[in-house]
Amino acid sequence: MGEVWKIDRREFFRVTGTAGGGLMLAVYLPDRPWNPSPDAPLQPNVFVRIDENGGVTVWVGKADMGQGVRTSLPMIVADELDADWSRVSVVQADADPHKYGPQITVGSSSVRGGAWTPLRKAGASAREMLVAAAAARWKVPAASCRTERGYVYRTGSKQRLGYGALADAAHELTVPSDPRLKSPADFRLIGTSPPQVDVHDKVCGRTKYGIDVRVPGMRFATVVHPPEFGGSVKTVDATRARQVAGVRDVVQIPTGVAVVADNTWAAFEGAKALDVQWNPGFRMSSAGISSHFRDVARAAPVVGRSDGDADAALAKAAKRIEATYEAPYLAHATMEPMNCTAHVRADGAEVWAPTQNPQGTQGTTARITGFRSDKVTVHVMHLGCGWGRRSRTDFVEDAVHLSKKLGQPVQVTWTREEDMRHDQYRPAALVSFAGGVDAAGRLVALKALVVSQPISANGKGRAGDVDRNAVDGIMTTRYAIPNFRVAYGLPDVGVPTGHWRSVGPSQNIFVFESFIDELAHAAGRDPVDFRHDLVADQPRQRRVLEVVAKNSGWGKPLAGGHAHGIAMHEDKGTVVAQVAEVSLEHGKPRVHHVWCAVDAGQVIHPGIVHQQMAGAVAAGLTAALYQEITLDDGRVVQGNFDTYKMMRIDEMPLVDVDIVMSDAPPGGVGEPGVPPIAPAVTNALFALTGTRVRSLPLRPDILRSTQQA
Amino acid sequence: MASFTLRVNGVSHDVDVDPRTPLLWVIRDVVGLTGTKYGCGISQCGACTVHMNGQSVHSCQVPVSVAANAHITTIEGLSPDVTHPLQKAWIAEEVPQCGYCQSGMLMTAAALLQAHPHPTDADIDDVMSRNICRCGTYDRIRRAIHRAAKEA
Numbered sequence: 001m002g003e004v005w006k007i008d009r010r011e012f013f014r015v016t017g018t019a020g021g022g023l024m025l026a027v028y029l030p031d032r033p034w035n036p037s038p039d040a041p042l043q044p045n046v047f048v049r050i051d052e053n054g055g056v057t058v059w060v061g062k063a064d065m066g067q068g069v070r071t072s073l074p075m076i077v078a079d080e081l082d083a084d085w086s087r088v089s090v091v092q093a094d095a096d097p098h099k100y101g102p103q104i105t106v107g108s109s110s111v112r113g114g115a116w117t118p119l120r121k122a123g124a125s126a127r128e129m130l131v132a133a134a135a136a137r138w139k140v141p142a143a144s145c146r147t148e149r150g151y152v153y154r155t156g157s158k159q160r161l162g163y164g165a166l167a168d169a170a171h172e173l174t175v176p177s178d179p180r181l182k183s184p185a186d187f188r189l190i191g192t193s194p195p196q197v198d199v200h201d202k203v204c205g206r207t208k209y210g211i212d213v214r215v216p217g218m219r220f221a222t223v224v225h226p227p228e229f230g231g232s233v234k235t236v237d238a239t240r241a242r243q244v245a246g247v248r249d250v251v252q253i254p255t256g257v258a259v260v261a262d263n264t265w266a267a268f269e270g271a272k273a274l275d276v277q278w279n280p281g282f283r284m285s286s287a288g289i290s291s292h293f294r295d296v297a298r299a300a301p302v303v304g305r306s307d308g309d310a311d312a313a314l315a316k317a318a319k320r321i322e323a324t325y326e327a328p329y330l331a332h333a334t335m336e337p338m339n340c341t342a343h344v345r346a347d348g349a350e351v352w353a354p355t356q357n358p359q360g361t362q363g364t365t366a367r368i369t370g371f372r373s374d375k376v377t378v379h380v381m382h383l384g385c386g387w388g389r390r391s392r393t394d395f396v397e398d399a400v401h402l403s404k405k406l407g408q409p410v411q412v413t414w415t416r417e418e419d420m421r422h423d424q425y426r427p428a429a430l431v432s433f434a435g436g437v438d439a440a441g442r443l444v445a446l447k448a449l450v451v452s453q454p455i456s457a458n459g460k461g462r463a464g465d466v467d468r469n470a471v472d473g474i475m476t477t478r479y480a481i482p483n484f485r486v487a488y489g490l491p492d493v494g495v496p497t498g499h500w501r502s503v504g505p506s507q508n509i510f511v512f513e514s515f516i517d518e519l520a521h522a523a524g525r526d527p528v529d530f531r532h533d534l535v536a537d538q539p540r541q542r543r544v545l546e547v548v549a550k551n552s553g554w555g556k557p558l559a560g561g562h563a564h565g566i567a568m569h570e571d572k573g574t575v576v577a578q579v580a581e582v583s584l585e586h587g588k589p590r591v592h593h594v595w596c597a598v599d600a601g602q603v604i605h606p607g608i609v610h611q612q613m614a615g616a617v618a619a620g621l622t623a624a625l626y627q628e629i630t631l632d633d634g635r636v637v638q639g640n641f642d643t644y645k646m647m648r649i650d651e652m653p654l655v656d657v658d659i660v661m662s663d664a665p666p667g668g669v670g671e672p673g674v675p676p677i678a679p680a681v682t683n684a685l686f687a688l689t690g691t692r693v694r695s696l697p698l699r700p701d702i703l704r705s706t707q708q709a
Numbered sequence: 710m711a712s713f714t715l716r717v718n719g720v721s722h723d724v725d726v727d728p729r730t731p732l733l734w735v736i737r738d739v740v741g742l743t744g745t746k747y748g749c750g751i752s753q754c755g756a757c758t759v760h761m762n763g764q765s766v767h768s769c770q771v772p773v774s775v776a777a778n779a780h781i782t783t784i785e786g787l788s789p790d791v792t793h794p795l796q797k798a799w800i801a802e803e804v805p806q807c808g809y810c811q812s813g814m815l816m817t818a819a820a821l822l823q824a825h826p827h828p829t830d831a832d833i834d835d836v837m838s839r840n841i842c843r844c845g846t847y848d849r850i851r852r853a854i855h856r857a858a859k860e861a
């Protein structure tokens with residue numbers, strides 16, 4: 001079986017729950033989930049149907065959290081198919097590993113993770129089958145047929161046949177094993193920005209997110225979790241909670257204490273009135289964690305990469321500098337707080353979840369209920385932001401445990417405070433550098449030592465490993481550094497950690513691109529020129545650097561009190577460079593304008609790339625300006641947007657996005673724009689004030705002190 | 710518990726809840742209109758914005774007892790057929806990403822246009838900074854408001 005095959009009506013009904021007919025194809029996308037099961041069978045994860053009326057439906061098993069996958073994946077099929085885009089509809093698939101393959105949507109993997117070619121083949125195969133059916137009907141060779149917008153035309157005549165009229169006949173034919181793919185010059189949809197699906201629903205409140213699920217007989221609930229990570233319930237006094245109007249029940253479940261009510265607010269009020277004694281869990285405070293990181297940095301680290309001889313080259317360098325940087329824990333703070341709705345029945349379970357991980361949700365539900373996974377249906381709801389948070393299933397556990405105990409459908413919604421205090425955090429990091437430049441101002445040696453937790457539910461890792469995420473962005477740099485060593489120190493800290501939009505590079509590119517800037521200044525070089533040397537043999541990098549420098553007017557004089565800073569990054573097959581124009585207003589950094597040059601390889605939907613880059617700038621800038629999660633005796637201090645601030649429209653810079661074309665395969669666009677903005681801004685602040693920002697979030701007071709100095 | 714009559718999008722609903730229950734949760738969980746969203750519950754994010762007698766309010770802060778008998782408009786009632794100039798502009802500018810904040814954004818923007826039919830960037834900053842968009846759609850929100858003002 002290749003990547004594309006035909007399925008019959010029965011099979012089609014089984015997987016999509018829809019009566020079939022017409023031309024029905026299944027596609028296998030070899031996407032790589034974070035925890036692939038090694039012996040997973042080849043499961044289709046996309047279905048394409050051309051019905052008798054010429055409608056094209058694409059079933060995708062992907063959570064759309066705003067990165068437009070529901071638009072871009074079908075566009076790939078539709079282009080090769082020469083479909084009429086206005087006749088293409090998209091259906092979000094429910095989770096079932098017996099029907100669909102891995103469906104996790106993280107790591108900007110959706111288009112990039114192997115979807116490109118199979119989807120093109122699916123469209124091209126269907127097109128060839130429709131052409132063959134038309135050719136047979138006209139009794140002409142296939143070569144004298146061409147296709148356009150949902151029709152097969154007979155060349156040299158006025159005859160045409162709609163795909164709908166051909167679909168049944170096409171389904172009788174063999175799927176071509178090697179369909180001819182278009183050359184990129186012939187793409188008609190790919191590279192354009194047709195309206196995204198769902199926009200209409202999103203502007204009238206009709207889109208159903210997880211929190212909007214309403215099931216007959218459903219109760220509303222919330223769960224209070226142990227305030228210290230790894231803690232547990234000792235005793236519960238629910239007397240006062242039960243007196244709250246609208247509260248129906250208080251139930252202890254393995255993950256915490258649930259309050260069940262007639263509406264969500266009554267549940268929240270009940271939760272406030274609970275008197276729970278907790279068994280302790282992880283107890284450290286932020287200051288203690290930070291000094292522990294310093295101790296780990298002094299202990300013997302594990303070397304992850306060693307090119308040349310960094311020590312020897314440093315000793316001989318014309319100029320040497322050292323610096324230590326810190327980045328904080330961050331919460332995801334998705335706009336829609338964690339929630340899940342579950343109905344555990346005697347014979348099976350149904351779960352409605354805003355999840356990036358449908359199969360994990362199914363597995364978790366099966367484990368808790370004891371049902372076989374084919375007795376568990378997962379409805380993938382729209383996500384009010386994903387950012388990686390929804391690839392874990394802790395919030396699913398709450399709802400499933402509770403529904404199992406109650407024997408009725410229940411929706412568990414976390415308060416914003418619970419959401420912020422029981423996240424899987426972007427790991428904090430301590431990174432020390434030593435670097436040297438030669439007399440000509442070229443980077444000759446660099447040593448980096450990263451101390452940061454791996455990503456895991458309990459925050460722990462394996463001694464002796466170099467954690468891939470913790471060093472990502474530094475160890476994986478494309479910069480040509482002749483003598484380069486990267487080492488890693490594993491802390492022992494019980495803060496749960498998770499994938500946070502762009503993962504390791506979200507902290508590492510801040511520290512790395514800042515230190516590269518320090519080295520450029522130490523060498524007396526222009527930061528763009530200095531980077532040009534480092535990417536001399538990387539054509540994609542060179543291009544984005546040139547484009548962003550040109551667009552931003554790099555090196556030209558700016559308005560008084562304004563300065564530019566630059567940073568760049570490559571990840572998920574996409575190269576991004578950003579220049580930020582910054583000033584100080586009343587001692588506070590103000591980012592006026594950001595120029596972003598991005599080479600994302602073959603671009604499916606430029607509109608989505610623009611959206612993602614602007615959103616990435618907002619995400620990275622928000623974190624840089626405002627955000628940190630701190631711990632006091634193991635308890636997360638921040639709880640809501642008053643203490644974990646979000647950037648708002650009045651601080652949003654102008655973002656100019658320039659898509660640099662290349663013939664690389666499609667790269668991810670959800671994440672790679674996030675990491676460079678923080679160092680672009682802090683590098684600009686250095687140019688402006690002479691103060692080097694070496695920890696985030698930005699503390700304006702350190703800038704003020706130098707201004708006055 | 711107490712009984713109240715709520716007038717939401719021109720339809721009356723009799724509800725029986727604790728008088729302190731915020732309008733947000735009555736609209737979502739009792740009346741059953743889920744377009745209005747919960748984001749923070751403390752008047753920080755604006756996801757819950759609705760109009761009460763034509764004024765935009767954070768419905769997470771308005772007890773149902775105060776909202777009773779007032780004219781409430783939610784996103785579902787902004788226009789009968791998605792033709793409010795802001796909705797059309799939102800579609801034309803492809804504003805939404807995940808979309809979760811957008812009900813609140815639209816309701817805040819609608820109140821803004823009522824007060825300032827041709828808002829300046831400063832007016833937009835002033836009023837729209839009551840709302841948070843985690844996806845960072847701010848630049849398009851600004852463009853869409855200007856477009857709606859022009860085309861209204």
Ligand code: FES
Nearest residue numbers: 748749750755769
């Ligand atoms: S939920 Fe009301 S302002 Fe955030």
Ligand code: FES
Nearest residue numbers: 808810842843844
């Ligand atoms: S569009 Fe996602 S929060 Fe605004």
